[in-house]
Amino acid sequence: MDADEFWLFLQRSREVTSDPDERLRWLALHLARSPLSRIVDFQILLNQIRRRSDTYDMWEAANLIFGGHCSTDSFWYLQAWLIGLGRDTFDLAVADPDNLADVPEVRRLAERPMREWADEWPEWEALSYVAAGAFEEAAGEEEGIYDPMAGRGQRNQSAPRPTGLSWSSRNLTEVDRRLPRLSRMFSLGASEL
Structure with missing residues (x-):
């Protein structure tokens, strides 16, 4: 399996x-019917693709969406959710996290308080485990x-390790500079749980 597949x-x-x-059941069923090497490929690719979204800029965009409360776990699960939205959406967000303002799923979240997000919460934790379960x-x-992954020189990542320069979405000047469109959609402290 390559990235296109x-x-x-x-x-x-x-x-x-x-x-x-x-979707997870479908993925697990179809992966489990695949050769073991393809299942390993899936997990390695998931890790590599996820790594592209593992930046401080993306974390602060997530922090803004979550009303200032994006934990390590929440950020990890949001990365999987972004991948689940598809290649075009993922690439758009990775190119500039402020592009999340153009994502219909994010726009729908901005229209109401977090307490009403229910099944639309921007996370997909279980995607991280689908290949392990299928294997x-x-x-x-x-x-x-994990042994075949190690044999390929790969480790399974289970938490964010953001790249780039650390900054805080509590710094309104930085938010306006880095995430102008998202900051108009989500303001820290405005989201109600």
Whole structure:
């Protein structure tokens, strides 16, 4: 599996259903029917692609969306959610996190308080585990995916390690400079839980 196949595979799951849990079941089922090397490919590609969104700029954009409360876990889960939105959306956001202002799913969130987000919460934690589960199903070996990953010189990442220069979305001058459109949509302290 290469990056193009990875994105096509995610796109197919989204064409089948928009429900995140049903998408995960579809992904797990189809991965588990694949050769083990393809399952490992999926996890390695997920990690590599995710790494592109693992920046301080993206974290502060997420922090703005979450009303100033984007934890390490929340940021990690948001990265998977962004990947789940598809290649074009992901590339748009990675190019400039302020482009999240153009993403329909983000625009819908901005229209109401966080307490009303319910099933639309911008996270997809379980995508991080779908390949490990599929590998276990196919090979009958719990946590078996990690040895073949190590054999390829890969480690599974389980938390953000942002790149770039650290800054704070609590600095309104920086927010206006770096995330002008998002800051008009989401203001810190304005979101109600």
